Amino acid sequence: MAKILLLYSTTDGHTIEICKRIQGVIEQTGAEVALRDLKDEPDLGPDTFNKIVIGASIRYGKHQPLVQAFIKRNQAVLEAMPNAFFSVNVVARKPEKNTPETNPYLKKFLKQIDWQPQNLAVFAGRLEYPSLGLFDKTMIRFIMWMTKGPTDPTGTFEFTDWDKVEEFGRMIARL
């Protein structure tokens, strides 16, 4: 039976929601999924899983440094089985920046690592202004204003295309 390790790096939790949706789709096919936070340095011991997926969100232009560090430490394990990587950011709300070939963060990240994931995806994230501190709220509103996005400080804006997330989950199940 397929056992899939789904690893995430998140700051505000939206990447976990995306992972849970992927998990649900995969589990419907009868496969097993283990969902783990990269922060907890999950054990990649032999025979515990046979596919691996990493999802990470962007904050101020970067994935958390631990993502790159984890990939570097575990590249051999990653390459030994079907694998995938996805990035979550709000630039991906723009149709011209929502594919692995067009998303600037994913393109830059792939140049910084040696691992070449077999499968890639980009998902638009979520902004919850009321939960942000003053500095982050001001910065993000400014960036949104510059890029013609929503700036209402009382608003929560979810840009995620859940059909695209589910399609990715089905693709992972087929690997």
Ligand SMILES: Cc1cc2nc3c(=O)[nH]c(=O)nc-3n(C[C@H](O)[C@H](O)[C@H](O)COP(=O)(O)O)c2cc1C
């Ligand atoms: C403080 C802050 C900085 C962010 N910086 C960026 C950024 O530079 N580029 C971008 O596209 N999205 C940026 N985002 C949007 C996040 O990627 C988006 O909110 C995502 O859903 C966060 O996922 P997470 O909750 O799993 O951390 C930022 C969000 C916050 C709150």
